[in-house]
Amino acid sequence: RKEVEQDPGPFNVPEGATVAFNCTYSNSASQSFFWYRQDCRKEPKLLMSVYSSGNEDGRFTAQLNRASQYISLLIRDSKLSDSATYLCVVNSAGGTSYGKLTFGQGTILTVHP
């Protein structure tokens, strides 16, 4: 089983749609969780951290379910500029210090007019 698993997609949605991505992780000791965004042939950039209570940043909402070892990202009112690969990232060594960041394979999103 992969340490971090994502549905690779691709997800093709129209502008304005709501889309949700899921991610599961295998190390129950993991403490830090993130969603990164990666545009084609570019480096990943942090979209948002994921907190236990769930958190929202504008159109983006992240949820964490520790019992199920499951993370989600919800994007509301999709924009063309949201088209990218979304990476689920877990600090699999536990804690928030220098641990090994493990990346999921990414979920491809394409938003069309």
Place this chain on the structure above:
Amino acid sequence: GAVVSQHPSWVICKSGTSVKIECRSLDFQATTMFWYRQFPKQSLMLMATSNEGSKATYEQGVEKDKFLINHASLTLSTLTVTSAHPEDSSFYICSARANPSGGGELFFGEGSRLTVL
């Protein structure tokens, strides 16, 4: 925000040659930097953790004699792919944290795309 810069962005080399990739933290000191590799349509895989002034820590399956890492200063880490072969063609990305205590956002370099002919 913190900036990490990589050079070169693109490199094409002949099989058997060595290629050096530089990773610099431009406005902060990074005692630790990380080197990743990403093959097409795959996730980033951590290759090694580069520690300033000491030996790098390599992930399982990564050949330390093939991927030489040097972290001679607090703002520069280099990755040298020695005797490169076509299967080494990949996207190499470095990253670093601005927070020396270890928490906080991880900033990535722009990546270096290596093509070995």
